[in-house]
């Protein structure tokens with residue numbers, strides 16, 4: 001079985017037409033003979049666009065597309081009437097979402113997924129709790145602070161989401177597990193420090209609340225997004241994969257097809 005992995009498509013942050021993006025991804029799905037596609041969040045910065053894209057893609061590609069929402073997928077506009085927890089509920093009930101819903105592939109393998117949330121522990125220790133909670137540094141503001149309102153502290157939210165993942169892992173612990181999150185759960189994907197900005201902004205990159213889960217459960221692959229890296233490594237029998245397409249300005253070429261080909265990773269089980 002061939003499982004494709006990709007993340008951070010940010011379809012509203014490039015001048016590539018959405019239909020073209022669907023068609024190019026479908027082309028790559030067929031070329032790679034994929035049976036299943038996993039998208040680790042940040043399809044777009046609005047739930048309506050994200051859900052329309054995911055539906056169109058699975059209709060066109062004719063394979064199962066599983067996803068977790070990224071932080072951007074939770075963003076709301078001023079005129080929206082939904083709250084962030086309501087958007088979460090909406091994603092939870094969307095076809096293909098693995099939020100609080102492990103996906104059993106076969107007798108041997110299962111997928112567990114969640115957005116996860118950042119808990120500030122990747123930031124340099126010199127920043128106070130208050131400074132981190134404000135999300136402002138060097139004149140820049142972490143945009144989730146303006147576009148998302150969980151009505152909870154980020155640290156609390158990270159713990160709640162990690163607990164949900166633990167409950168799902170418990171349900172499928174007799175199988176090999178592919179874990180998919182949006183935020184980073186391994187420090188190797190944080191921006192190397194010291195760094196003028198990311199000594200601070202690493203606070204919003206990842207979480208330490210998953211650390212114990214890798215020791216306790218048979219996680220074989222851990223997929224994540226958020227940092228716009230394309231990199232994988234292996235540690236203690238876990239293969240970590242970050243396969244982010246990222247913003248157009250971050251691409252190495254002007255050729256979207258080549259970028260998708262370069263980004264998409266394949267797991268064979």
Ligand SMILES: [Fe+2]
Pocket residue numbers: 008010042070072226227228
């Ligand atoms: Fe992203």
